[in-house]
Amino acid sequence: MEFIIIIIGAIFVNNIVFLQFLGICPFLGVSTRLSTATGMAAAVVFVMTLATLVTYLFQVLLLVPLDIQFMQTIVYILVIAALVQMVEIILKKVSQPLYQALGVYLPLITTNCTILGVALLVIRKNYTLVQSVVFAIATAIGFGLALIIFAGIREKMDLYDIPEAMKGAPIALVTAGLLSLAFMGFAGMV
Amino acid sequence: MNFGKELYRGIIKENPTLVLLLGMCPTLAMSNSVTNAVGMGIAAAVVLIGSNAVISLIKNITPDKVRIPVFIVVIATFVTITDLVMEAYTPDLHKQMGIFIPLIVVNCIILGRAEAFAQKNGFAASVVDGIVIGIGFTVGITVLASIRELLGAGSIFGVIKLVPEGSSTILMFVLPPGAFISLGFLIAAVNKFVKKKS
Numbered sequence: 001m002e003f004i005i006i007i008i009g010a011i012f013v014n015n016i017v018f019l020q021f022l023g024i025c026p027f028l029g030v031s032t033r034l035s036t037a038t039g040m041a042a043a044v045v046f047v048m049t050l051a052t053l054v055t056y057l058f059q060v061l062l063l064v065p066l067d068i069q070f071m072q073t074i075v076y077i078l079v080i081a082a083l084v085q086m087v088e089i090i091l092k093k094v095s096q097p098l099y100q101a102l103g104v105y106l107p108l109i110t111t112n113c114t115i116l117g118v119a120l121l122v123i124r125k126n127y128t129l130v131q132s133v134v135f136a137i138a139t140a141i142g143f144g145l146a147l148i149i150f151a152g153i154r155e156k157m158d159l160y161d162i163p164e165a166m167k168g169a170p171i172a173l174v175t176a177g178l179l180s181l182a183f184m185g186f187a188g189m190v
Numbered sequence: 191m192n193f194g195k196e197l198y199r200g201i202i203k204e205n206p207t208l209v210l211l212l213g214m215c216p217t218l219a220m221s222n223s224v225t226n227a228v229g230m231g232i233a234a235a236v237v238l239i240g241s242n243a244v245i246s247l248i249k250n251i252t253p254d255k256v257r258i259p260v261f262i263v264v265i266a267t268f269v270t271i272t273d274l275v276m277e278a279y280t281p282d283l284h285k286q287m288g289i290f291i292p293l294i295v296v297n298c299i300i301l302g303r304a305e306a307f308a309q310k311n312g313f314a315a316s317v318v319d320g321i322v323i324g325i326g327f328t329v330g331i332t333v334l335a336s337i338r339e340l341l342g343a344g345s346i347f348g349v350i351k352l353v354p355e356g357s358s359t360i361l362m363f364v365l366p367p368g369a370f371i372s373l374g375f376l377i378a379a380v381n382k383f384v385k386k387k388s
Contacts, residue, residue: 019366021219025298028214070274073292074266081259113215113296120289163378169211170378177370184367 003134005190010138013189016114017146018180023114027147028172030105037151041144043105045137047087048115051080052136055119056129076119084109114143149179193318200322206299207330208380213299216290217331218369224347227335228328229283233272233291235324238300239317240268245308246316252309261304262295269294299327337372338363 016022023044030040055076063069088106091099109115118139122132153175162171206212213234220230244264252260273291276284284291294300303323308316339346342363344353353359362368 021215021366021369022293024214024218028211070270073270073273073295074263076292077262077266077295078259081262113293116296117289117293120292124289165378165382166374170374170381173370173374173377177367177374180370181362181367184365 003131006131006135007138009190010135011142011145012183012186015142015146015183015186016117016139017143018176018183020117022117023112023143026108026112027143027150027176028169030108031147031151031172032154034148034151034155037147038144039101040105040108041140041147043102043109044112044114044143045140046102047084047106047109048118048136048140048143049133050087051083051115052119052122052132053129054083055079056122056132059123060129072120072123076116080115080119114139146179150176153179196318196322197325200319200324200326201329202384204323205326205330205380206323207327207334208377209384211377212302213297213327214373215293216297217334218366218373219290220287221331221335221338221369221373222364223339223343224332224335225283226286227331229276229280229287230290231324231328231331233276233287234294234297234299234327235320236272237265237268237294238303238324238327239320240271241265241300242303242308242316242320243313244268245304246311246313249309257309258301258305261301261309265300265304266295299323334369334373334376337376338368341372342368 010016014020017024017027026040026044030036058075058079059069059072063072063075084106088099091102091106118136122135125135127135150172154172157171157175166174202209204210207214207217216230216234220226241261241264245261248260248264269292272294273284276287276291303319307319311319336346339348340352341360342365344357344359345351360368363372
């Protein structure tokens with residue numbers, strides 16, 4: 001039950017893109033095509049789960065025993081950057097098809113604030129290791145959901161006659177606002 | 191170097207939020223009140239000025255291959271300093287901003303300026319660049335926050351009430367959907383009236 005609440009909460013009630021404003025750059029950047037959005041979503045699920053797991057272990061096994069929690073930001077960003085590089089190298093060696101599918105999105109993910117954001121959030125929420133991993137997977141699915149819904153709308157939007165000044169980012173933001181309004185309907189569910 | 195001209199570049203011509211569309215996450219999240227927006231703007235500006243200054247000084251001794259990790263460590267150091275200072279002196283604002291303070295590390299404006307400007311220019315020019323772009327970001331987020339707070343709560347800075355007591359405001363504007371919609375229309379306005387001139 002506890003996990004179901006975390007999962008529903010992370011995917012719908014507190015959707016990371018629409019209600020917490022994390023990961024807006026990749027959200028606006030790679031959501032023009034449904035295929036790229038799906039690839040990005042898969043890469044984020046993969047990296048976010050791994051990054052949250054590893055940073056959580058760093059927090060518990062290194063920062064807290066040494067009483068240097070103030071180093072959190074620096075340690076986390078370095079761990080995430082190193083991790084993404086490592087995943088890229090390993091994928092290249094181990095699984096060519098997976099690398100071809102996710103490879104191009106991996107470098108973009110280092111500067112994706114959702115990864116660092118979730119790693120920091122689980123510590124602030126005092127989650128256990130298992131809860132953190134579940135939360136990370138669910139948040140990543142929420143991100144993927146937002147990206148895919150949005151890409152679907154944007155593909156159709158190409159066909160419409162939009163005023164010159166509204167083209168590109170402005171209309172995308174207004175659309176995101178309407179979707180955010182829809183997602184607010186989930187408030188109070190958990 | 192003309193400071194007035196640089197300032198015009200930072201605020202109008204290359205405004206990081208409204209023209210270059212960088213740093214969208216903190217812009218959307220922290221524009222729910224003018225106080226938060228100014229706090230976010232100043233925090234990011236301080237980090238930007240500090241990191242630009244240090245990076246311009248160490249650019250010659252940094253091997254090209256590892257420059258991005260080095261830049262990130264420099265930025266993260268300034269973010270940690272800002273985080274601790276804010277926790278000590280402005281605890282309320284620190285609490286309001288939450289994870290968006292450590293997330294200044296991944297704000298693309300800061301790494302962007304390091305890569306595009308500070309590693310190619312001298313100390314003084316980099317500091318000036320940090321100041322003008324920092325002001326540009328603060329202006330951008332504050333303008334958005336003023337619109338949202340005015341429409342959503344009928345006030346500015348939380349104290350100056352502009353809407354009579356008891357009358358209703360459009361609450362949606364201080365909630366997440368309002369952030370997206372206001373920013374969308376603000377960027378459209380900038381596209382129409384500012385970009386054309388330049």
